[in-house]
Amino acid sequence: MIRKTWSAQQADEWTKEDWIAIVLSPLCYVLITIGAALAILLQISGFIMLLIGIVLTVYLHLVIDPKLKAISNEYETKQQDYLRELEAKVRWKSINQKEP
Amino acid sequence: MTVTFTFLDWLWVVLFLLLMLGSGILFYRLGKRSESDFFLAGRGLPWWLPASSVYATHTATDTPMWITGVIYKNGMAGIWYTFFCGWAAISAFVSTRIFRRSLAYTQAEWNVVRFTGLGSELLRGWMAGWQFFMNMFVLGWVGIAMGRICEYLFAWPIWIGLIVFSLVCAVYVLAAGYWGVVMADFQQGIIAFLVIIIVSVWGIHTAGGPNGIIEKLEILGELDRMNPFAFTGWWSGDFPIAWFITMMLIAFLGGFGMGTTIDWYVEAQRIQSAKTVRDASYSIWWGTILGLIRNSVWAVAILAFFVLFPNITEPSEYEMGWFRLGFDYLPAGMLGFFFAAILAIHLSTISSHLNLGALYATRDLYQHYVNPQASQKRLVQVGRISTGILLLGSFFYGLIMEDITSWLIFALWIMAAGIWLPNILQVIWWRFNAWGYLSSWIANLGFSWLVVWILPELNVIPNLLDYQQFWILMILGALVYFPVTLLTKSEPMDHLVHYYVMSRPIGWWKPVREEAMRRGLILTNGDTASGAEQASRPLDTYPSI
Numbered sequence: 001m002i003r004k005t006w007s008a009q010q011a012d013e014w015t016k017e018d019w020i021a022i023v024l025s026p027l028c029y030v031l032i033t034i035g036a037a038l039a040i041l042l043q044i045s046g047f048i049m050l051l052i053g054i055v056l057t058v059y060l061h062l063v064i065d066p067k068l069k070a071i072s073n074e075y076e077t078k079q080q081d082y083l084r085e086l087e088a089k090v091r092w093k094s095i096n097q098k099e100p
Numbered sequence: 101m102t103v104t105f106t107f108l109d110w111l112w113v114v115l116f117l118l119l120m121l122g123s124g125i126l127f128y129r130l131g132k133r134s135e136s137d138f139f140l141a142g143r144g145l146p147w148w149l150p151a152s153s154v155y156a157t158h159t160a161t162d163t164p165m166w167i168t169g170v171i172y173k174n175g176m177a178g179i180w181y182t183f184f185c186g187w188a189a190i191s192a193f194v195s196t197r198i199f200r201r202s203l204a205y206t207q208a209e210w211n212v213v214r215f216t217g218l219g220s221e222l223l224r225g226w227m228a229g230w231q232f233f234m235n236m237f238v239l240g241w242v243g244i245a246m247g248r249i250c251e252y253l254f255a256w257p258i259w260i261g262l263i264v265f266s267l268v269c270a271v272y273v274l275a276a277g278y279w280g281v282v283m284a285d286f287q288q289g290i291i292a293f294l295v296i297i298i299v300s301v302w303g304i305h306t307a308g309g310p311n312g313i314i315e316k317l318e319i320l321g322e323l324d325r326m327n328p329f330a331f332t333g334w335w336s337g338d339f340p341i342a343w344f345i346t347m348m349l350i351a352f353l354g355g356f357g358m359g360t361t362i363d364w365y366v367e368a369q370r371i372q373s374a375k376t377v378r379d380a381s382y383s384i385w386w387g388t389i390l391g392l393i394r395n396s397v398w399a400v401a402i403l404a405f406f407v408l409f410p411n412i413t414e415p416s417e418y419e420m421g422w423f424r425l426g427f428d429y430l431p432a433g434m435l436g437f438f439f440a441a442i443l444a445i446h447l448s449t450i451s452s453h454l455n456l457g458a459l460y461a462t463r464d465l466y467q468h469y470v471n472p473q474a475s476q477k478r479l480v481q482v483g484r485i486s487t488g489i490l491l492l493g494s495f496f497y498g499l500i501m502e503d504i505t506s507w508l509i510f511a512l513w514i515m516a517a518g519i520w521l522p523n524i525l526q527v528i529w530w531r532f533n534a535w536g537y538l539s540s541w542i543a544n545l546g547f548s549w550l551v552v553w554i555l556p557e558l559n560v561i562p563n564l565l566d567y568q569q570f571w572i573l574m575i576l577g578a579l580v581y582f583p584v585t586l587l588t589k590s591e592p593m594d595h596l597v598h599y600y601v602m603s604r605p606i607g608w609w610k611p612v613r614e615e616a617m618r619r620g621l622i623l624t625n626g627d628t629a630s631g632a633e634q635a636s637r638p639l640d641t642y643p644s645i
Contacts, residue, residue, distance in 0.1 A: 009623075012604050013604075014606050018193060018194075021193040022193060022194065025190060025192065025193060025385070026189040028189070028389075029183070029186055029388075030183075032389060032393065033179065033183075033392040033393065033395060033396050036397070037176060037179060037328070037399045037400055038326075038328075040304070040400045041310045041313065041326060041400055041403075042310040043326075064193060065378075068377065068378035068381055072376035072377045072378040072379075075201060076376060078602075082602060083203055086203050086204070086209075086213075089212060089213075090209070090463065091467075091473065092468075092472050
């Protein structure tokens, strides 16, 4: 049900785990917000919505977290190169030119 | 009303202000190290710090007034208005991820990462100038809200509330830059959340608790106010379903794009200050849900205010409802604590916009166009000077701003309508180019004035409802930017391949992906080839426009 191991490169692809997050995330926002308001008013429907919202939030993070970790680990190895490129660009320099 | 403070009340206020000033002194050394430190805290923050900043920044002095207004008017159904921040739900896992990988300091800089050539530079310059102005504008209107609160509470002239507290805030922003902003936001976020809960619970208790509120609503014949789905029909009334659907679509689907709401520009800075892609995603997701939970608490507190004062018809009066719950009912000695929390709410927004506006002025305007060889020390100096200019400009704006609400709706909502879809297309469609995007901005500037102000004034078209304006502006804009995009060249494939390998965008990128695979930069099973980032660079192409 939940894929825990990702190669860094595979995690770069958009997969069903991302779409689960994309669909569940707005639902979690709505359920938690409306559920919390109605729960404060002691409405049964509010407690049910809030509970479903919390369970879905936990599930959402269980699904997406291993993938986000893999993406982050992989990207950090490249980040310095990309930052050098960005600095060259803001200073109108060729990428091959070195910083003074 | 006028509130009288005791010694204990003033002590709370002074202690709070000293705590905030301490942030500036403590982080002064870190803030002055480099441009990256002054504006992004060195890109090294764990997710919960930018998350607290997201929450604190978007809890402004005018936020409780606005939320009180929509809940008092529409009942619990008004809570849907507060879902304008719902874009973060999808963005946290889509556009936040893509933007963080671009490493762009600002959304203006992102334009030259995604696009290339003259079009991208025009976009960068335009967006930087516009953001500098917008941050000054936001500072002015948040400042004037504080001025009005102080006038309401202490009968001070408006300029005192506008100027004095923003000056205190400027001390730690000037000293420590984003380090000061984010560390103060963390403290302010905790104080504000705590006090919002205390005042709201106090108000709910005063109204008889949850059961007392329901009983009183029943007696008033207003039980429908508890129903979040109490709409006024499909197309008409104050809150039709068509408006609800439009709001939800705009809010949530906007998360596929960048800049679909004005809040994105603030969050973009928080995204880049997070230490990893994962931290960036969680900072946006958790910072926003915290804000939504706060709205839930507020909504119930405003229902409590409604049953206590059910017959207020003047918006300017009922919009102060939540503040009245605090100042009318909190015990002596707590009023100062409540006011300190209002200051926390105020300063967190002011500090963020001061630093953000200065970022656009420094990185995108000064460094890129005026002095590309500027040293880090010089860039930090320019950051501080820009902060000072923003502050002075905001005082000017605040004092001339009379009709805040109509300006707010126009600037934040309608002005964004025509570029909502282009803001998504730039992320998800490889063929969308700089000229198409630029034309959408220009077209929207013209169309939004025409549709919202000029044509109704000339009786050419009737005054339209908000959701009607949105869809019309979107269609009119599309009639301009789609032809412009398709009649101009796509971005160079070298540039697109480089961008694709770096950012891995979602959506329609097949030709670019295939080219990246053909070059061996991405393997067919989704693996990235070793050294892909070097191989994908279109060397020596950046400086040419």
